[in-house]
Amino acid sequence: MDLKPNYYKNQVAIxxxxxxxxxxxxxxxxxHGHVVVGLLTKNYSNDYLAIKDxxxxxxxxxxxxxxxxxAGDPNQSTMVSRVSKALQPQHINQVFTGVGRCRAMLDENETVINGLVSPSGEVGFVNIATGPLSSQKTATKVPVETAIALLQDMGGTSFKFFPMKGLAYEDEYKAVAEACAANEFDLEPTGGIDLDNFEKIxxxxxxxxxxxxxxxxxxxIIDKKTGLTRIADVRKLYTIMEKIVK
Structure with missing residues (x-):
């Protein structure tokens, strides 16, 4: 089973x-394979049904x-780890504090595991208190580069910067991107991204x-009547990706 996503060779996936x-x-x-298809554990009542589907x-x-x-629900963290252990998927979404457990349960280093960090309101800092308990407490702001190092210590491979609300935190996002580049860390901007702001982001x-x-x-890009992602919109996103990644 292929554990390493196509974007490892091609820089960008959606x-x-x-x-x-x-x-x-x-x-x-x-x-054209430059994608990881999101499946949410929150949509399943138990591990068995999630894994089977x-x-x-x-x-x-x-x-x-x-x-x-x-929706970044921290209460799904342990279910994500259990389901991922069984599936060995190419990509996993985790809260910051769940990354170490998740990597240990996978027992391999190929799968991409992101760690969710949130905008802090201060450029150069992110909030790492995104776990089941920590998210209920006061936000914990740390320098972006420190957060990256902590995730690397735990076996994480990328930042999930959420919720971005489109370009509402543009200055913070730019600082995060620069830190990721400097530390050879992957980046996953998330929240409020659409066909209008995708290219700039x-x-x-x-x-x-x-x-x-x-x-x-x-x-x-989801059709509200059918609940399906619109394929025409995926094609548009791919066209933008081709334009930027040369």
Whole structure:
């Protein structure tokens, strides 16, 4: 099973949600494999059902699935780790404090594991208190480079910078991108990304010199009537990616 995503060779992939197995297959084809298909543990009542269903998605997208929390819900952290241990997916979303446990349970170093950090309100700092208990306490601001080092110590491979609210935290995002580039750490901008701001958000990361970027584009490209990600929009995102990554 392929554990290393295509974007390791091609710098950029998108992370989008799939509303069905056929939708996932179409997404993968439309993005020419430069994608990890998001599947949220929060949508399943137990591990067994999640694993059984996610295996079906794995089979149609060459394991390019992203096991997710669900709106960054810290209470899904341990379920994400358990499900990921069984599935060995290409990509995993974790809260900051869940990364070490998750890497240890995988017992391999290929799978991408991001650590969720939030805007702090101060350029050059991020909030790392995103776990089940820590998120209920006062925000813990640390320098971006310290947060990167902590995640690297735990076996994490990228920042999930969430919630970005589009470009509401543009200055903070630029500082995060620069730190990721300087420390050869991957970056996953998330929250409020759409067809209008996708190009600028991706360009900021590429201009900073980030080696690998996975923008998460979720609700803005989902058809509200069907719950499926619009394939035409995936094609548009891929066209923008091709334009920027030369």
């Amino acid at each position: 992370n989008v949600l799939a509303g069905s197995i056929e939708n996932a297959k179409e997404i993968y084809q439309a993005a 996610m295996k079906k998605y794995q089979s149609v997208v060459n394991n390019a699935i992203s096991v997710g929390l669900g 991706l360009q900021i990361a590429m201009t900073a010199g980030v080696k690998r970027v996975i923008p998460h584009v979720y609700s803005s």
